[in-house]
Amino acid sequence: MKPNEPDILTNIACAVALGFLQTAATQGQNVSLEWYLHPVSEEEFQAACWRLQFSESVWTIDLAYLMQQFGVGHKFCTQTLGVDKGYRYQSFYRKHFDTEEDRVNQLFACAAAHGVKVEKRSVTIQEIQEHLSQGHVAVVLVNAILLVCDLCSPPIKFCCLLPIGQKCFCRKPDYQGHFIVVCGYNRASGCIFYNNPAYTDRVCCTSVSNFNEARVSYGTDEDILFVYKDS
Numbered sequence: 001m002k003p004n005e006p007d008i009l010t011n012i013a014c015a016v017a018l019g020f021l022q023t024a025a026t027q028g029q030n031v032s033l034e035w036y037l038h039p040v041s042e043e044e045f046q047a048a049c050w051r052l053q054f055s056e057s058v059w060t061i062d063l064a065y066l067m068q069q070f071g072v073g074h075k076f077c078t079q080t081l082g083v084d085k086g087y088r089y090q091s092f093y094r095k096h097f098d099t100e101e102d103r104v105n106q107l108f109a110c111a112a113a114h115g116v117k118v119e120k121r122s123v124t125i126q127e128i129q130e131h132l133s134q135g136h137v138a139v140v141l142v143n144a145i146l147l148v149c150d151l152c153s154p155p156i157k158f159c160c161l162l163p164i165g166q167k168c169f170c171r172k173p174d175y176q177g178h179f180i181v182v183c184g185y186n187r188a189s190g191c192i193f194y195n196n197p198a199y200t201d202r203v204c205c206t207s208v209s210n211f212n213e214a215r216v217s218y219g220t221d222e223d224i225l226f227v228y229k230d231s
Contacts (some may be wrong), residue, residue: 025106033139053103060141060223061107061118063179068116073228077119080221082108090219092175099231123224125208139225142179142195143217149192149196149204175219180204182211 002080016122048069054062060076067074087093109119131138183203184193192211196204206214 055096055100055103055209057100058178059100059104060139060225061104061111061116063225064111064116064118065107065229067113067225068114073230074117075226076111076116076223077123077226078118078221078223079120081118081120083123084164084168084221087219090175092219093179103129110200120220125212128224129183129187132182134187136226136228137181138227140180140215141220141223142180142214142215143179143219144176146210146217147173147178147180147214148210149206150191151203151205157166175217177219180189 048066052062052065052069060078060119064074064076065089078098083097083101088097107116108118130137140192179197181195181197182192183195185191185208186193192208194206194211196202215224216218
């Protein structure tokens with residue numbers, strides 16, 4: 001349910017903007033960022049984070065509250081209304097679990113009262129495609145270990161450049177939460193286009209099957225935050 005990444009809120013805001021602009025570009029629209037999102041100064045952004053009492057650990061429900069703060073139309077769909085207690089034993093969640101569990105559960109409990117739209121349900125790929133076809137974007141929590149961009153070259157680790165015959169002992173964790181902003185798709189080729197907040201200079205692409213595998217992986221709660229451009 002949470003990625004723990006530096007400056008994730010700023011990166012997501014940037015990626016949402018890129019997602020809107022990329023969607024507009026694919027539809028032949030000549031638009032500016034302000035046409036889609038209200039301009040927000042750094043002071044306003046930091047003030048909103050302070051009001052919402054964000055910690056270094058950012059969960060999808062935090063992003064939903066942030067959307068509400070700035071009047072951005074949204075709908076947050078998830079399989080779990082709160083914190084899955086099973087995550088206590090996952091290495092990715094373990095560090096912040098005890099300090100975050102009550103805070104996150106309280107955010108879910110108070111969501112409706114604060115105008116944050118949350119639904120407990122799964123989302124089909126067809127629903128996501130329909131949302132994208134209307135020019136909107138979606139923030140999706142994925143397992144970064146599983147997500148593979150067909151356009152980016154995979155990074156090479158130094159330990160993998162060992163002489164032939166020597167074993168590489170590098171290991172990947174089972175789960176690494178990461179937010180992406182899904183901004184388009186090609187039905188004919190079966191590709192999903194998305195912005196990776198780690199990069200602000202490119203649009204990534206993956207297959208529908210790989211996207212689905214990464215977004216329904218255990219640890220994501222199948223979190224998806226639908227964001228609407230006309231809000």
